[in-house]
Amino acid sequence: MAKHPVVVYGASGYTGMLIMDALIDQNIPFTAISRSAERTREMMAQRVVRLESATYEIIECDHSVESLTRAFAGAKVVCNTVGPFINFGLTTVEASLKAGCHYLDTTGEQGFIRQARDQFGDLYRQVGLVLAPSTAYMYTFAEIAAELALETPGVDALETASLARGPRGVGAGVTVGSTASIFELFRQEQCYLWEKKLVPHSAAASFNLVTPEIAQPVFGLPWGGTSLPVFFENDARVRSCISAVGFYDNDVMKLVHSVGQKWDTEYKHMGKAEQDAVINHLVQSTTPAMPPRERTTIQRTVDFAIGRGQLAAVRATVHGVTPYLSTGVLQAAAAMKLIDNETHKVGFASAGKAFGHRYLLGFLEQRGLARATVTQL
Template sequence: MAKYPVVVYGASGYTGMLTMDWLIDQNIPFTAVARNAKRAQEMMAQRVVRLESATYEIIEADHTVEALTHAFKGAKVVCNTVGPFVHFGLTTVEAALKAGCHHLDTTGEQGYMRQVREQFGELYAQAGLVVSPSLSYMYTYAEIAAELALEHPGIDALETSTLCRGPRGGAAGVTVGSTASIFELFRSEQCYLWEKKLVPHAMGTSFNIASPDFLSPVFALPWGGTSLPVYFENDPRVRSCVSCVGFYDNDVMKMVHAVGQKWESEYKFLPPEQQDAVIQQLVQSTTPTMPPRERTTITRMVDTAIGRGQLSAVRATVHGTTAYIATGALQTAAAIKLIDGDTNKVGFVSGSKAFGHRYLLGFLEERGLARATVTQL
């Protein structure tokens, strides 16, 4: 049973430890929950900044609804970083609900998000609780940009791009968990929003983003469709939303695209256990170990939303730095609101709708993690 208001589940993982960094910075006591308490303590001692000044405990728990419910009881908020969420997420969502906790996580996997909405959205709303997937750099920055565009009257169609640079210019620096989630997307339907309905992208869809932030076009992919079409599906302001993701290194993105095409031609109809083996091999070959902490001189991002109406158009851009560090900040910004019982909506809801996109943007701006610009087109 948790003694403190915030639970970080996935305590020995990269994103979980960065979330703890920010909770400590904001003087928020937390309970770290992990499958192996000894390993979690060792990893935290190596990686969590200012751990010596933190008020915290570590609880060991198996990944079952019963065990996690017992571990979460007594807390107000669960920050869940254990993925791939399509495999592990629903167990944690159910446990948080049974423990009477709000649930935040960091993924934009569309299949998982739609399951959360359909199976738990109304139950969380009835309990007066928030369940908010994808509260992370990817795709909250793009959602903030979209909300800034929607502030302008008449905007009802959105196109968003999430463009990132890591070490060596490409996707290096992505965590083991994120890599597993990326390759899991090959097994899932990838949708965009068109005329208020989710529509699957055509097989092999790609984009060439001619952004004013770069000299050359950036090769981008649907990246599972992103969380935005799901969140805007029932938003009366929005008729369509098409989103994509690209790394500055076009060769890296084209490699991922080629793997996706190979999946369609060779792996799609394999039994699930054989597909699991393929994904495990892909993860091990591309991300064998946990990456080092991000550097602001290397890890940079540009998230853009172009909003259009019948005669109006606007471009909103959020420039950012250190995507994973920013994710920890966003989790903490939301936890602060939830500890105080300050939320605009309950149930299945995005971070921007639950806490306000201006609040989240301000939290990031004050800490040097983002800046936004809006231009009429």
């Protein structure tokens, strides 16, 4: 049973430790939960900033609804980082509900998000709890941009892009968990929103993304469709939403695209065990170890939304740095609202709809992690 208001599940991982950093900064006591208390204690001592000033406990727990429900009981908020979420997420969502906790996570895996919404969204709403997946740099920054664009009257169509720069090379600067989730996207349907319906992208879909901050076009991919078409699917303001992701290293993005096409032709019809082996090999060959802590001189991001109506046209851009650090801060910002019972919506909701996109943007701006501009076109 948790002694503190916030649970960080997956506490021994890279993102989990950054969430704990941000909670400590806000003086929020937390319970760190993972499969190995020993490894969590060791990694926290190495990686978590200001740990000596924190109020926390460490609980060891296996990944089952029953065990997690017991571990979460007593808390108000669960911050889940254990992925790939399509494989492990629903167990944590169910356990959070049974323990009476609000649920946050860091994934943009569209397939999981749709399952969580369809299976648990109404159940969370009925008991006044928030189910807010994808509370993270990707895709909350893009959602903030989209919501800023939607402030222009008449806008009903969105095109969004998330562009990030980090160390060059396959897997550089990306966590093991993120890499596993990326490759899991190959066997999931990836959709965009068109005329208020989710429509599958083709297996070969790609984008040439142009933005004034970058001299050359960025090669982008649907990246599983992203969470945004799902979040806007039932939004009365929005008829269409197409989202893309690109990294400044076009060679890496083209390699990921080629692996996706190879999956469609060679691996798609394999059994799950054989597909699992392929994914495990891809993860191990691209992300052998936990990356170092991010630097603002290297990790920089541009997220933008172009909003169109019959005559209206607007571009909203969020410039940012250190996306993993920003993810930790966003989780802390959301946890603060949930601890104080200050939410705009209960049940299934995006971070922007649950906590307010202006609140989240302001929280990031105050910490030097983001700034936004809006230009009428």
